[in-house]
Amino acid sequence: MQLATQAQEIMKMANFTLHHLPLACLLLLSAPLIAFATSIPEGFLQCLSLHCENTTPISEFVYTPINSSYSSVLNITIQNLRFLTPYTPKPLFIVTPLHVCHVQAATICSRWYGLQIRIRSGGHDYEGLSYLSEVPFVIIDMVNLRSVAVNVEDKTAWVESGSTVGELYYRIAEKNRTLGFPASVCPTVGVGGHFSGGGYGMMLRKYGLAADNIIDAQLVDAQGQLQDRESMGEDLFWAIRGGGGGSFGVVVSWKVKLVPVPSTVTVFSPLRTLEQNATKLVHQWQLVANKLPDDLFMRVILWSDNSGPNGTRTMKAIFSTLYLGGVDALLEVMKSGFPELNVTRQDCIEMSWIESVLYFAGFERGSPLEVLLNRSSNTKSFFKDKSDYVKEPIPESGIEGMWKRFYEEDERVPIMIWSPYGGKMAEISESAIPFPHRAGVLAGVLYKILYITDWTNGGNEVAPKHVSWIRDFYCYMTPYVSKSPREAYINYRDLDIGTNNVIGNTSYEQASVWGKKYFKNNFGSLVLVKTAVDPHNFFRHEQSIPPL
Ligand SMILES: Cc1cc2nc3c(=O)[nH]c(=O)nc-3n(C[C@H](O)[C@H](O)[C@H](O)COP(=O)(O)OP(=O)(O)OC[C@H]3O[C@@H](n4cnc5c(N)ncnc54)[C@H](O)[C@@H]3O)c2cc1C
Ligand SMILES: *[C@@H]1O[C@H](CO)[C@@H](O)[C@H](O)[C@H]1NC(C)=O
Ligand SMILES: *[C@@H]1O[C@H](CO)[C@@H](O)[C@H](O)[C@H]1NC(C)=O
Ligand SMILES: *[C@@H]1O[C@H](CO)[C@@H](O)[C@H](O)[C@H]1NC(C)=O
Ligand SMILES: *[C@@H]1O[C@H](CO)[C@@H](O)[C@H](O)[C@H]1NC(C)=O
Ligand SMILES: *[C@@H]1O[C@H](CO)[C@@H](O)[C@H](O)[C@H]1NC(C)=O
Ligand SMILES: *[C@@H]1O[C@H](CO)[C@@H](O)[C@H](O)[C@H]1NC(C)=O
Ligand SMILES: *[C@@H]1O[C@H](CO)[C@@H](O)[C@H](O)[C@H]1NC(C)=O
Ligand SMILES: *[C@@H]1O[C@H](CO)[C@@H](O)[C@H](O)[C@H]1NC(C)=O
Numbered sequence: 002m003q004l005a006t007q008a009q010e011i012m013k014m015a016n017f018t019l020h021h022l023p024l025a026c027l028l029l030l031s032a033p034l035i036a037f038a039t040s041i042p043e044g045f046l047q048c049l050s051l052h053c054e055n056t057t058p059i060s061e062f063v064y065t066p067i068n069s070s071y072s073s074v075l076n077i078t079i080q081n082l083r084f085l086t087p088y089t090p091k092p093l094f095i096v097t098p099l100h101v102c103h104v105q106a107a108t109i110c111s112r113w114y115g116l117q118i119r120i121r122s123g124g125h126d127y128e129g130l131s132y133l134s135e136v137p138f139v140i141i142d143m144v145n146l147r148s149v150a151v152n153v154e155d156k157t158a159w160v161e162s163g164s165t166v167g168e169l170y171y172r173i174a175e176k177n178r179t180l181g182f183p184a185s186v187c188p189t190v191g192v193g194g195h196f197s198g199g200g201y202g203m204m205l206r207k208y209g210l211a212a213d214n215i216i217d218a219q220l221v222d223a224q225g226q227l228q229d230r231e232s233m234g235e236d237l238f239w240a241i242r243g244g245g246g247g248s249f250g251v252v253v254s255w256k257v258k259l260v261p262v263p264s265t266v267t268v269f270s271p272l273r274t275l276e277q278n279a280t281k282l283v284h285q286w287q288l289v290a291n292k293l294p295d296d297l298f299m300r301v302i303l304w305s306d307n308s309g310p311n312g313t314r315t316m317k318a319i320f321s322t323l324y325l326g327g328v329d330a331l332l333e334v335m336k337s338g339f340p341e342l343n344v345t346r347q348d349c350i351e352m353s354w355i356e357s358v359l360y361f362a363g364f365e366r367g368s369p370l371e372v373l374l375n376r377s378s379n380t381k382s383f384f385k386d387k388s389d390y391v392k393e394p395i396p397e398s399g400i401e402g403m404w405k406r407f408y409e410e411d412e413r414v415p416i417m418i419w420s421p422y423g424g425k426m427a428e429i430s431e432s433a434i435p436f437p438h439r440a441g442v443l444a445g446v447l448y449k450i451l452y453i454t455d456w457t458n459g460g461n462e463v464a465p466k467h468v469s470w471i472r473d474f475y476c477y478m479t480p481y482v483s484k485s486p487r488e489a490y491i492n493y494r495d496l497d498i499g500t501n502n503v504i505g506n507t508s509y510e511q512a513s514v515w516g517k518k519y520f521k522n523n524f525g526s527l528v529l530v531k532t533a534v535d536p537h538n539f540f541r542h543e544q545s546i547p548p549l
Pocket of ligand 1: 080119120121122123124125126127130131143162163184185186187189190191192193194195197198199200201202245246247248250251252253379492493542
């Protein structure tokens with residue numbers, strides 16, 4: 002804190018701005034100067050305060066480890082408790098910009114002092130890449146930049162990257178109940194990371210991904226320049242809509258196209274046990290879920306517990322469904338499309354779209370919409386997740402093999418969520434944005450699997466057991482899922498599938514191991530964009546796009 006004040010004084014006396022620093026020098030910096038960096042944090046603070054004149058004193062938005070709030074600011078949005086330990090590497094500084102200029106200053110000064118930056122919006126990264134690094138680093142935490150400006154006439158909104166999707170949904174509903182946006186089921190996810198990696202929710206089959214509905218963006222690039230769609234050009238604008246966060250710059254805000262939603266939607270979540278033919282139903286679901294009308298999105302959530310006969314282990318399947326229409330139409334659709342599920346009127350609830358957001362987020366019926374503004378409403382846990390894409394239905398024997406493996410793990414620890422594609426997802430070309438998992442040339446995606454192991458009992462001590470279970474399970478699934486490459490969803494970040502070198506000299510071949518899984522042939526185009534806009538690889542992490 003004293004350092005910050007000092008820097009402020011120096012700035013005032015010197016009446017000097019960073020623009021006077023030779024930009025050519027900044028551009029020449031490439032490899033991180035690690036030893037240099039740790040020894041001169043003071044210079045970093047000075048640099049920050051010099052850059053943005055006439056704004057807020059840096060003591061109001063920069064936290065150093067000696068500040069009493071540092072630890073709570075750091076911990077607050079860490080979702081995965083596996084990375085919330087005293088041994089997790091901590092940042093030298095946390096910058097929480099109040100103005101775009103602070104983002105620019107943090108970028109320029111981190112680069113000048115050879116510090117790596119980690120950008121954090123909602124902190125939901127599965128592997129903690131937004132707030133931890135093995136080399137000296139600074140967190141730019143977008144939490145204070147979270148205004149949402151909804152324009153109902155245009156049906157658009159500008160949303161700053163520190164907003165959560167819950168805040169976005171709330172601000173839209175506040176203005177108009179028949180407009181919505183197709184993004185995350187979980188409201189605490191940050192739009193900064195979420196839209197950068199694609200982003201999907203219950204309207205996936207009707208409107209595609211969040212990233213499919215972005216029409217402009219503001220980004221601070223590796224030179225610290227603020228760019229919009231027009232000035233950054235279509236290649237970079239393409240790359241940031243699905244190419245993954247933390248590779249191309251700091252997204253400050255997104256302009257999105259809102260989508261129409263009916264005034265009444267219908268939800269239902271019937272639960273089926275093995276005794277109620279869950280295995281057959283899940284098998285059948287694979288044949289129909291991607292072919293049902295686009296207005297219907299039916300995910301399957303699967304887990305195991307001890308509620309079988311005489312307290313034995315059994316499987317449960319919930320068919321969690323949103324229909325963009327009323328119950329009468331829905332029952333017709335179900336009768337012709339998936340009669341085996343035997344959905345009845347009693348299973349269904351009609352409500353507004355925004356109420357359905359609360360319903361799928363797990364809030365009690367009748368909760369005020371304001372719960373969407375609670376950035377910590379989501380319960381934190383220890384977890385390790387993985388993803389797969391399925392292109393051919395898995396036979397019943399394969400499904401029964403999954404159940405067997407579920408029974409070997411603790412009850413309720415593993416969960417699978419199967420999300421059907423088809424509809425709009427199959428209409429968009431594989432290269433329209435970097436997210437490639439669409440209809441395919443030979444075989445299209447039927448559905449995506451999210452594998453979760455999620456626990457609180459036992460903390461990190463039991464992590465090896467659970468992580469090893471999910472890796473074995475992933476191995477078991479090999480014959481049933483996409484191949485060459487085995488595709489994965491970047492927003493379900495998984496460092497098991499490959500990583501870069503932490504010092505930043507990753508080769509194209511090394512990165513393409515994980516890169517092709519997330520992006521297929523779009524990986525090559527992402528590398529070309531990266532080479533053009535950040536050739537010195539300033540924005541980097543374990544799975545960032547490398548330059549050539
Ligand atoms: C409980 C939970 C529920 C989820 N539900 C869904 C879901 O329904 N649908 C879905 O698609 N995904 C879901 N996800 C995954 C989620 O989309 C990703 O974890 C997403 O990347 C989170 O974004 P964030 O801003 O919260 O995360 P962060 O951890 O802040 O960031 C994620 C990545 O993006 C980078 N980044 C963050 N902000 C910016 C920025 N402003 N500019 C550039 N790069 C940035 C980070 O450096 C990091 O690499 C869920 C995750 C969790 C933990
Ligand atoms: C750091 O702590 C001091 C008090 O110790 C406080 O005045 C200052 O505002 C804090 N900085 C931030 C960014 O909160
Ligand atoms: C933040 O988490 C760390 C690691 O578990 C812990 O030591 C610290 O006390 C936490 N800080 C606060 C304010 O809770
Ligand atoms: C809400 O948006 C819809 C679709 O754009 C429009 O038809 C309707 O008039 C709007 N309603 C209000 C109250 O603004
Ligand atoms: C399970 O399937 C069998 C045969 O297909 C059928 O007769 C039975 O009614 C089903 N049970 C339930 C609970 O749906
Ligand atoms: C449950 O336990 C009772 C008493 O031990 C036994 O008679 C019955 O057969 C068991 N049922 C099943 C389905 O295993
Ligand atoms: C369908 O559900 C209804 C109501 O729950 C039930 O009465 C009926 O037996 C079920 N039919 C089948 C075939 O399972
Ligand atoms: C936000 O959600 C958390 C977790 O459910 C809860 O403990 C907290 O009280 C909520 N905060 C507010 C302001 O409602
Ligand atoms: C990256 O650097 C490491 C350590 O210096 C070295 O061993 C490795 O060969 C380098 N990789 C490439 C692709 O240059």
